[in-house]
Amino acid sequence: MSQRSDIITIDGPSGSGKSTLSRLLAAELGYTYLDTGAMYRAVGLQVKNRRIDLKDDRSLNELLTGLELELLPGGGDSVVILNGRDVSRAIRSAEMGMMASRVSGKSLVRERLTALQRQMAARGRVVAEGRDTGTVVFPTARCKFFLEAAAEERARRRTEQLRQQGMSADYDDILAQIKKRDADDSGRKLAPLQPAADALLIDCTKMDIPAVLNLMLSRVSAAAG
Ligand code: DC
Numbered sequence: 341m342s343q344r345s346d347i348i349t350i351d352g353p354s355g356s357g358k359s360t361l362s363r364l365l366a367a368e369l370g371y372t373y374l375d376t377g378a379m380y381r382a383v384g385l386q387v388k389n390r391r392i393d394l395k396d397d398r399s400l401n402e403l404l405t406g407l408e409l410e411l412l413p414g415g416g417d418s419v420v421i422l423n424g425r426d427v428s429r430a431i432r433s434a435e436m437g438m439m440a441s442r443v444s445g446k447s448l449v450r451e452r453l454t455a456l457q458r459q460m461a462a463r464g465r466v467v468a469e470g471r472d473t474g475t476v477v478f479p480t481a482r483c484k485f486f487l488e489a490a491a492e493e494r495a496r497r498r499t500e501q502l503r504q505q506g507m508s509a510d511y512d513d514i515l516a517q518i519k520k521r522d523a524d525d526s527g528r529k530l531a532p533l534q535p536a537a538d539a540l541l542i543d544c545t546k547m548d549i550p551a552v553l554n555l556m557l558s559r560v561s562a563a564a565g
Contacts, residue, residue: 343482345564346465349474352487353522353533354437355494357544357552359417361487362469364553369467369560374460375411375418376470376477377440379453381431382409382422384439394446404452411460433507434517441521444471445528471525474536483563485556486535489544491518 348371350362359375366373386392386407392399410421420428430436443449450472457477461468468477474484495515502509525533535541540559544552 342480344478344480345482347461347478347481348467348483348485348560349478349481349536349539350467350469350485350487351471351474351533351535351539352485353489353491353494353518353525355498355518356487356489357497357549358469358487360549361485361552361556362467363416364549365556365560366467368553368557369465371465371467372460372463373413373418374457374466374468374473376453376457376468376473378411378418378420378431379409379456380440380444380449381436382420382427383407383449383453384436384443385427385431386422387443388436388439394442397448400446400448404448407452409456432502432505434502434509434514437521438517441524445524445530447530450476450530471533472531474539475534476531479536483560484536484539485559486539486541487544487552488541491515491522493545494518 348365350358352358362375363373386403387394390403392403394400408423412419412421414428417428417432419426420431454477457468460466461478474481474486492515495511495518498518499509499511499514542552542555
């Protein structure tokens with residue numbers, strides 16, 4: 341299968357800096373930023389609002405069949421439109437992060453969102469961010485990155501980010517959630533969080549954003565050359 345230079349994937353655990361770097365890299369290269377985590381969060385929100393039991397495949401299937409999801413570029417995070425309603429803010433809570441992680445273990449959800457992500461990427465060049473974009477969704481992407489950072493540093497960054505967005509955030513709670521999410525995302529059978537064999541692993545614990553971005557840009561241009 342030939343490699344695709346129109347898709348760049350960035351995977352890694354929550355709080356590793358994926359979103360910031362994906363946005364910056366996409367802006368730098370003129371690609372569209374595809375935030376796959378936002379899509380799992382939107383499904384999580386819908387499951388919660390409709391009080392769907394995750395063991396009830398029929399109701400879940402109905403929800404997924406009627407799912408209309410749009411990601412629009414925003415100043416920061418993508419603007420997420422779920423069945424005509426702007427849910428950009430509602431999906432960003434810590435609770436929705438946990439809900440997203442729960443729904444992401446369901447094969448019905450993964451199949452539907454993977455198909456949607458491929459459709460979105462068919463419209464133009466993308467930087468796709470998530471947990472399985474390099475392994476499952478776009479295995480033939482030419483440039484793949486996997487970001488890592490110590491859980492404590494990720495919890496510190498996430499706490500700060502939520503507070504800046506005006507949400508209440510407790511470091512210890514967030515650290516516990518991050519550890520649980522890491523274990524759930526890495527331990528699930530379906531599309532677990534793991535680096536693709538051909539991904540460049542970057543440990544961001546001590547690197548700042550510009551340093552990681554420069555590393556990514558040099559890798560992208562080396563791959564193009
Ligand atoms: O990146 P995020 O925090 O917005 O992701 C929320 C959850 O969604 C994450 O814990 C696991 C799930 N997810 C996934 O399983 N696959 C993806 N490609 C993206 C996110």
